[in-house]
Amino acid sequence: MKSISYTIALALTLWASAAVGQAPPPAESPADTAVLSAAEAATDSLQKPKRQNWLTRDYPSPRKAAILALAIPGGGQIYNKRWWKLPLVYGAVVGMGLTIDYNQSNYRRLRDALELKRDTMEHEFSGTSIDNERALRSLRDEFDKNTQMAYVGMFLVYTLQALEAFVDAHLKSFDIDDDIGMEIKPTLDFHGLSTPTIGLGVTIPLNRKPPTLPVAR
Incomplete structure (x- = not known):
C-alpha cells in the first residue's frame, strides 16, 4: 500500500510540474496607439518645416x-496687418x-441745358437766375474742371495708399537697437605744446553691432 501511495504522490507531483511548465506566459499590455501616433505626429511636425506661400x-x-x-x-495695409x-x-x-460723381452729374445737366438753350x-x-448762355457755360466749365480735379485726387489717393503700405513694410523690418543712444564722455585735447583742453565729447553709436549670443547646446 505504501508503494502505491508513493507512486500516486509521485504521479501527482509530475503532473503538477508539467501543468505549470505548460502554462502560457502572461500577456503583455499592448502599447497605447493613441500616444504613439501623437508622438509620431509631433516628431513629423518638428522635422518637416511649414510650407510657406x-x-x-x-x-x-x-x-x-x-x-x-x-x-x-487697402490690400497693402491688410498685408502689413494695419487693420485700423x-x-x-x-x-x-x-x-x-x-466727389467725381457729383461734379460729373452736374456737368452733364448743365451741358444738356446749354445745348437746349442754344x-x-x-x-x-x-x-431761373442762370437761364442764360453765359451763366450755363460758366457753371458747366466749372463743374468740368472740378471733375478733372477729382480724378486727379483719386489718382493721388490710390498712389499714396500704395506708397504708405510700401513705407510701412520697410518700417516693420527696421530694427531699432535698444542700446542706441548718446554717450557723453570726458575728452582731453592736445594742441601742439599748449596746455591740454578738457571737455566733453558726445558719441552716437550708429554702427554698433549687437552682441552675439551663445549657441544653445
Missing part, C-alpha cells in the same frame, strides 16, 4: 505690400468717388 515668404516685403495696394485699395488704416483708405477712396428750347433751368 507667396504672402508669408519674406514677410514683411515692401514690394509685395505695394503690389497688393496697387491691385486692391482700412477705414482711412476706403474713406478717402469713397469720398473721392462721390436751340431756344426749354431746359431744366428755364426761368
